[in-house]
Amino acid sequence: MPTIDATKSEDHLEREMPKSLLSMATIGGRTQDTDERFEVINPATGAAFSTAPLCGAPELTAAVTFCKRAQPQWAQSERNRRGALLACSHAIARKQEDLAKLITLEQGKPIAEARSEVAYAAEVFAAYSEMEVPSKDLSNGETSRTLLFNRPYGIVGLITPWNFPIGTAAVKLAPALLAGNAVILKPSPIAPLSPLLLGRILKDLLPAGILNTLSGDKSLGEQITRHPDIRKLSVTGSIPTGQAILSEAAVELKSVTLELGGNDPAILLPDCDPHEIAGQLLDSAWRNAGQVCSAIKRIYVHQSRHSELIAALSKLTPNYKVGSGMESGVRIGPLTTEYSRERLTELLQSAIAEGAKVTKDSRPLPSHGYFFSPAIVSEIRADHPLVLEEQFGPILPVVPYRNIDEAIEWSNATNYGLSASVWTKCPSVGYEIASKLECGRVGVNGHRRAKAAAPFGGFKHSGLGRELGSWGLAEMCESQVVNIFE
Secondary structure, eight states: OOOOOTTSOHHHHHHHSOGGGOOOEEETTEEEOOSOEEEEEETTTTEEEEEEEOOOHHHHHHHHHHHHHHHHHHTTOHHHHHHHHHHHHHHHHHTHHHHHHHHHHHHOOOHHHHHHHHHHHHHHHHHHHTOOOOOEEOOOSSSSEEEEEEEEOSEEEEEOOSSSTTHHHHHHHHHHHHTTOEEEEEOOTTSOHHHHHHHHHHTTTSOTTSEEEOOOOHHHHHHHHHOTTOOEEEEESOHHHHHHHHHHHHHTTOEEEEEOOOOEEEEEOTTOOHHHHHHHHHHHHHGGGGOOTTSEEEEEEEGGGHHHHHHHHHHHGGGSOBSOTTSTTOOBOOOSOHHHHHHHHHHHHHHHHTTOEEEEOOSOOOSSSSOOOOEEEESOOTTSHHHHSOOOSSEEEEEEESSHHHHHHHHHSSSOOSEEEEEOSOHHHHHHHHTTSOSSEEEESOOSOOOTTSOBOOSGGGEESOBSHHHHHHHTEEEEEEEEOO
């Protein structure tokens, strides 16, 4: 593995690479490079457009050392931490365009969505800057006192995904910092550049060593998971990734928060007008080319409305222009990886081979890159893999149901339990159905994530713990009871 070379300064690399594409690790408040780097692919072209540091054991050891030095002082003043978070929020907002462009280049989403992601990250930091780490007096009037405090873990490891490289980082990073922890942030090697830039933006606003951003491959994630001085992990990824993390973390009995994806159903009741809600359904399903854990990934509609819904969705499909996220008017960028495109192609071909009907935009796709034409799929069996698995792309299967009990049963018939939605003219009926769905969040006549103050997380294999709001802060703290005897 490479060693840290302090002679490779940021200024030196800027002369070799355009500043907008420059990526370096941040360790102990300084930007660092490594002897080895790995390529970062632009999914709109399928070609490498930049590189990132390949960090390993030496960089991790250095980061942990700096964390241990800086964290005790950082934990002393909650007021100072809140002020730093607010400064971070302002800095993120000022650098919105730089961050957004990197997100689009490495991840693929349309630039407008990338800007929205950065704005959301700034919002999350601002929200936590106004929050207090809770403490409580549990005394009941006796001579002794019982006080409850929330203490930081010390060093927290954050492993973030490629689909929302800045948004997800903010959701984990802001509460970890507010709680008084030092942080080691490892972004996905598929989209590491914008998180590395985030580290550079924030490094001068935080004490040296409090935020360390290290890019690398799977082995770096495994080292972070196993490191005995990192007492808390927060990871967003696939179910297999979560299972591996949990198994490794068990050796050191670490606390782990996991967000592991979803296969969100939308249930449409017969009183819905398909033409009124078709646009909302597609927007929820195809944002970020469908690469959203909490996107609509399957629709269950009453059989009396099935044909009408298919017609309404098919009519709007041509409005979702596919192309490079940097192009004007594009609503669906490329899939982020070639593997994703191959997997979606196989799932769709399997459904067609079994008799499913597919409505797609007839316009040709760009000749380069990982583009996939959005598709509405009907006449597909309810237990086909395209319905029951998290396809993570712009494919929307629509399945008719006979009665609401059948729709609820099908909605719950997976190992996922992240989000769901119910669409009806009668919100009280939607509320009743929501109580029967096995998932962490249910929307009635909407499917977007709620405000940052609400907890986010899933049932079953969709994860452990919660993010956002006071619940996300609690995940970054350990409870301590202090008994004072008189």
